[in-house]
Amino acid sequence: MGFRVTIHCRLAFACIGMTAVLIASAVPVSAQTHARFVLAGGDGPVPAIVHGPAETEAALSLRDALHASLGTEPKVVLDEEVMEPGTWRLAEPWLHHPLIVLGNVDNNRAVFALFSQFFAGVNSAWPGPDSYVLRTLFRPLRRDANILVVGGSDANGLAAGVARCAALADATVADADGVRALTPTIEIGDSERVRPGGSAPLLGGEHRRGAAGQGLPAGRYRGP
16 A cells, blocks of 8 residues: 555656746747856856755765856855745845745755646656756746746756766856856756766657746757
């Protein structure tokens, strides 16, 4: 009986995760066409890296990688530090600060805050074992801050997502104002096929990376 309940819960989480991606992919083109997730340069603060207690190593790894490639000093903060006490909402000061949130709804309360608004569907069942999701979100909570989700269903998936995020950051080129940024992105990949500095083929061998908010349905992502 317990096994059946566990299977049903995992299927439910997977369905919810895919639903979140489908809903978010329906954002009008005009909403995010010119958006970008700034990693370094510009007038705003450097994105802070938010993690749960068990994801400290992944957070520090990403911090070090971003420092090496961008020269920045990202803050690394626990999820409880960015949450409004006693709620599942981000605290007001953090609603105006760009964030990189790591993990999934089971191990990072900041991811759950996004999940509750259908902005992040990553959980222990989706995208699946050893798999990750990268997704840029632009002013998702109707505040100034943009958010980058580096999600993984498990430790291996998160490590792969961190490695892929670091590679994409390293590949960014400064614009005329010295800003280095990621373009709107949705990407799903797995740990076995991540190649540092290269493309990350998806489950099944196909690379799926797309521009977030361009109305691309799940499963039809534009190539890199």
